[in-house]
Amino acid sequence: MKKQAEQIKERLQSVMKTGRQSGLEILLNVLKSDFYTLLTSYMTLEPDNLEIDITEPELGIFQLSVSAKTNRILEGGKMIPWEE
Helix, strand or coil: CCHHHHHHHHHHHHHHHCHHHHHHHHHHEEEEEEEEHHHHCCCCCHHHHHEEEEEEECCCCCEEEEEEECEEEEEEEEEECCCC
16 A cells, blocks of 8 residues: 555656646546546446546635446445445
């Protein structure tokens, strides 16, 4: 877990070194990859069903939104049907 946190920290630092707009695009791609890896430990998920967005509602204040659509949640290695 510590190694993964260090990798994420290095990724974010490299993003900060690039231009702001391209840096945000890179950051979104990094976050999508990391969230996908994390969420697939808990649910079945297709990459196209994961959306991540960063907005700046106020100058210098960023808001991160994550949306994941799945039809199955994994619990203790068992498949549990999604109930709506």
